[in-house]
Every structure is written in structure tokens, then in C-alpha cells.
Amino acid sequence: MELITTDICIIGAGSGGLSVAAGAVQMGARVVLVEGHKMGGDCLNYGCVPSKALLAQAKLAHLRAKPGPESYAEAMAHVRATIAAIAPHDSAERFTALGVQVIQGYARFTSPTEVVVEDTRIRARRVVIATGSRPLVPDLPGLKALPYLTNETIFDLTECPRHLLVLGAGPIGMELAQAHCRLGARVTVIDAAQPLAREDREAAEIVIEQLRREGVEVVERAEVETFGGRAGAIECQVKGGTIFTGTHLLVAVGRAPNLEQLDLDKAGVAVDPVGVRVGPGLRSTNRRVYAIGDAAGQGQFTHLAGYHAGLVIRSMLFGLPARARSDHIPRVTYTDPELAQIGLTEAAARKQHGPRLSVHKISYDQIDRAQAEGRTDGFLKLMAVGGRPVGVTIVGAVAGEALAPWALAVASRLKLSAIAGCVLPYPTRAEIGKRAAGAYFSPKLFDNPVVKRVVRTVQRWLP
DSSP: EEEEEEEEEEEEOOOOHHHHHHHHHHHTTOEEEEEEEEETTHHTTTTTHHHHHHHHHHHHHHHHHHOHHHHHHHHHHHHHHHHHHHHGGGGGEEEEEEETTEESSOOEEEEEEEEETHHHHOOOEEEEEOOEEEOOOOTTTTGSSSOBTTTTTTTGGOOOOOOOEOOOHHHHHHHHHHHHTTTTTTTEEEEESOOOOOHHHHHHHHHHHHHHTTTOEEEOOOOOOEEETTEEEEEEEEEEEEEESSEEEEOOEEEEOOGGGGOOOGOOOEEETTTOOOOOTSBBTTEEEOOOGGGGOOOOOOHHHHHHHHHHHHHHHHHOOOOOOTOOOEEEEEEESSSEEEEEEEHHHHHHGGGGOOOEEEGGGSHHHHHHHTOOOOOEEEETTTTTTEEEEEEETHHHHHTTTHHHHTTTOOHHHHOOOOOOOOOOOOOOHHHHHHHHHHHOOOOOOHHHHHHHHHHHOOO
């Protein structure tokens, strides 16, 4: 068996693992990267890239009022072309050219410092677990006897489903529901709780109502009891006896970390239900082993994995302290309208900060660019304490883009005066953020009797 000795062994070539590999090797570390499936991981092959490509094509079909078989075929061709265009950036060839030793195969620990991949032993000073996650399939009666879809298989379809049942109304379920509806499918979304349950309720309702207006049937608080039927005629029975029937079923109820094949017990790495048990610096119970991204159980976002990658590089390469934060990690549901969030929602902020909290809401219809484009549904809601933002919710057209300055403000702990004082081009949607920051200061300036007395006094003395 071949033995490779290296500084860093990375298990998993998704966004987090690739970021660690590229950064570490270019700064002089010896790096081995192990991937058991596809380079680029879930994000490139089954997640962010294909879903956003499909959503873009669905939006075009919606604007052209052109749903149908041709639109679906064109959309899926665009999905494949998009993956192919990005794939070289994540390829084994690119990383080999950078100096990374790329090994294809599934890794497992044999000791706290060694990993085996088929006939290769890897002895590493540090190991990074970046294995990502997979779709969670609930243990519901009859489900596994049916040909269900997940985000890993739905992009293999070549024909639009006649009636797509979607189990789960989280971001993945809602995004793919709207995309398929716009491309000509009848769609029913079934959720045991509230759709987009993690999000601000007022903002989530705008998204839900838009999907309903477009024809998506959204069924709330419907607990599934059993599945039945057959391929092309799938039956989903919920508590109370109602049966929903569709030609296809998409399971989108969450994700689970990919850890089972790693033999983590042999490495002394403890695991919790959500992922590898890590400390603030993303080290596991074995100090030589780190976990990042979905495997670390702190969230399932590509940008979070990239952030984690930067932290562990700092720790592994330079021995510098690194502590992962979570308050500045944004998230976006890419429906149309989009729903973007950073920091606390209003409900969470009121619970945490009580009377110290002030909430300021600016509607899209107050923004001239939104009026000019006829996209006035939505709002920005700012949660502020002591002159700093603690949370921002945006729902509306391209809300994810409008969230960008707030991601900077929260990450850098900027004061609202920095947002209020910037000069933005007119007309842009970004003005909504400046308006919200200004709304925080308005009562202090315009409803303040002291300010008015000072102004009157100055006016009497000015030449």
C-alpha cells in the first residue's frame, strides 16, 4: 500500500474543501485532496449552480408566457451548459496544476493521523473534513417503494412533470416548485408546518402568496401519514385522510451530513446529530482534525463553507487563533420575489433585545427604481440596537443583491451612520437600505425639540 505524507489532507472537494486546497497549496503547504464522487460537490452538480440556472430559465419562460415541453428542454440544457462552464474551475486538472495531489476515492480514518483511500495511506499533520451533506429522506410508510426525486436527481429529468408533488416547503422545495410551475408543471407543495418556517413571517407570506398566484398549491400544516400508488400516479395521504396525487415526487425536507463512511471513531472524532462536534475554531475532538461547511453542522450554505475555509487556513498554516461567527452569515431564498436575511429576524430580535430594539420598515413602493420597473411588492425591515444593525430582512426583486451592504455592515459591526452617510447612484434598488438607515435617525432629528430649539437659535444669529 502506497504511503503519502502531507501537511494537510482534505476529504471532500466541494466548495469548502476546494477553497482550503487552493489557499493552502498556494501558500506553500503540501496538500492532498480526496473526493469520492464529483469535483465541485453538491453546489456545482446538484445545488446552487443548477437550481439557479433552472430558476433563471423559468423566469424567462414566465416573462415570455411560454411554458411547455420546449421551455423545459431548453431550461435543462441551460442547466447542463452552466455546470459544464463552471466545472473546469473546480476540476482535478486545475487543482493538480496548482500543486494539489488529487485522489479519487472514498476516504476512511484508520487512526487519529491516517486516512486510507483504497490502496493509498495518507499520513497528515492536519485533516479537514469537508464532505458536505445529502438529501434527508424521511422514514415514511411507502416512500422508499416509490421513484421519488431529490435535488440530486431532479436535474436529470428531460421532460417536465405533469404534476409535481413537493414534500417540504423550505428554500429548496419552494424554489423548485416555482421553477417547475413556470415551466408548465402543475405543482403541489406539502409541509407539516409553515412554509419557509425559519423566515420572518411577514416576508415569507409575500413569497407564498406570489407562488399561489402563479398556480402553485401550497398546503400548510399537513402531516404526511403514508405514500402509495406507483410511478406516474404517486399518492400522498396526510393526516385527516386527504390524498394528493401526482406524477412525480420531490423530497425536500432537509439535509444530513455525509459522515458515515469515514470511520470517525477510529480518529477520536465525536459526532452530533447535525455534524462533527467542533469548537469555536472548527476543530473536532481530535485537535488535528477540522470540520467545515455542512459537515460541521453549523449551516448549509456554500458561502458559509468558504468562510470556514478561510478560518481553518488561518489556524492550520499560521497557528493563529480563529473563531467562527454565525451572526454575519446571510441566507437567501431565490424564489421570485427573493427573500434575504442576515442576523436576527424581527421576532428573534424582540426576544433577545426587548425594549432596546427599534424596527424600521421601508416598502419597495417607496423606491423610485422599483416603481419604474413595476416591481413594488416587498420591503426591507431593519432591526437596530444602539445605532447598529442586528438583523435585516429583505423580500422583493433581487433582494439577495440588496442585502450585500448589510452583510458588510453586520460583519464589520458598522454603525448605521455609515449606511446613512453613503451616496448611492439614483435610481437604484440599493436606496432602500439607505432609506432604512435614515429612518433610524429621523425621529432623533425631526421629532426632537432640542434640535428644533438649536436650529431656531442658530438661525437668529446667522448673518
